[in-house]
Amino acid sequence: MHSPTGKDVRLPPLAGIQAFEAAARLGSFERASEALCITASAVGKRVVALEAQLGVSLFVRRGRGLDLSLAGKEYLEQVRSALELLSNASLHQRVVRRREPLRIVSTPTFARQILVPHLAGFTERHPDVEIELLLSIPYLEMGPPYADLQIRFGTGSFTGLISQRLTHDPVFPVCSPAYLAAHPGLRSPADIRQATLLRCPLEPWRPWLMAAGVNDSSEPEGGVRMFDLGMMLEAARAGMGVGLARDCLVRQWLDEGKLVRLFDITVPSTSDYYLCRDASQPFDEVVDLFATWLTALTRNGQTSTY
Template identity: 55%
Template sequence: MSYPHANPLVSPPPPQQLLQDVRLPSVAHIRAFEAAVRSGSFERASDELAVTPSAVGKRVAALESLLGVKLLCRVGRGVEPTPAGREYLDQVSVALGLLTRSTFHRRASAAQQRLRVTLPPTFAREVLIPHLAEFTGAHPEIELELMLSIPYLDISAPGCDLEIRFGEGPFDALECERLVDEPVFPACSPAFLARQGGLASPRDLRKEFLLRCPLEPWQPWLAQAGIDWPDPDSGHRIVDLGMMLEAAITHQGIALARRSLARRALKEGQLVQLFAIQARPKFSYFVCWHRKHGIDEAKGHFIDWLKAICARAAAPTSAAP
């Protein structure tokens, strides 16, 4: 580096002193700014950077605070650079290009794709995770990021590519496919059944035996069994399918179960199915995606695989006792 008009007998300032006078922002803040300008909105930038739109906005705000200038301005639902922002982008684009081209910063596989999926906890634990190695083996180029949702709240997680939803469907602003049609049936622990001296028919049920869960109402099964009862209105109300099944496993009553979620407990003898009567439930699992984003190859592979394992998980293993 040369210094105009410098005295040749005087050494230039050391690099450490020069760096002390420079305010260097983080690369994450510069990338957020560059992506917002290029895509025209925080929302599209968030999809690219795999963070929330709020996080993109905060990174740009931090960069503006560090530089002491306004870089972006709102235009309708998008953003565009200010004159200072355009000038700054011209200056940092070269540096970003150099960093991007470095082989040390590249992933091992350039074809690696990331898929962000939100799903309910019980479905994740009992259906997806036990078979996840199959998907990894079939599609090593797809990296999954799994995030838990709350089934009882109809809220989309920001930045997700696919959602597993539990409900009646369809859902606002989402395209969806039902993952599997499976019936529901009563189930309890062998110890609970022994305490009752056995149950010969559905008429032997008592309302206080039935575990309450708004995600799995009893009325469809009761109607199928020819019992003119409303849903039970007393006793603990459990707003989670996994907790309801755990209550049944620990001898606290009879749960309305579906095989995809109760398969392991049934196989291990923690639960037994009562009666051969099954009914179509009110709610089902759906895989959903935003209409504006559509289905790409990675999403298609994951949806096809997920529907296949759901069908296997819901398949009957033996006749009901």
């Protein structure tokens, strides 16, 4: 090995240096072997090899005990300084590689149906990012006071936020196979008023009823009113009635046969999911990494691959 100055430099093996330092500190090869978890013979061989490379005797042997030679005393001072520097450098590297926090606030349904099932795809690629996932309530506009990123449901116009649309799915009615079997009269859109229409203010019925040409296109009355899309879809899956759904939220349940789609009529959604960040927030590499990943995930999801 050559140094930058062109001199021939052969560095002693670290194992030999550690064996020498332990033997000098503890006074025998036996005690050094216990500290290093190797045999006393291995300690002795490493020290002998180190002495041969340096061309000096580091110890004066006296039975089972050891005394440092003059050269050994000088070398020990140098070795301890070098080992301390190496130790400090390792500690410094561990500090530099600290985990990067990322706080995300999401609506419950998006978190449960889309984000959490795929989150491992991000964390496996970026293990140093520590994600903190919190929930908000869209209808009540309630959420934690601060987040690096927000996933919100609405029209995309959010005060003080830069928003990017993640989903854009049409809306259609669904119910459970058991509910459909118990209501054989649901043969056409005009028959839907015979069913129990599950209500959620985030997914109003009026646009779909008008598109389907149903005479009474007013919002349904009576029954349980739910303020979360996920709860409403769970109610549909449990056989409580017919709910309005979008592909990104129910694709898996449709594929598994837990929900069935009624009729071929769809209407554009009045609200979608948006990825938002504070307009005053400076650029952050970790935030940008997650935003890029989530955007790609939901873009693929529009081809039913959530």
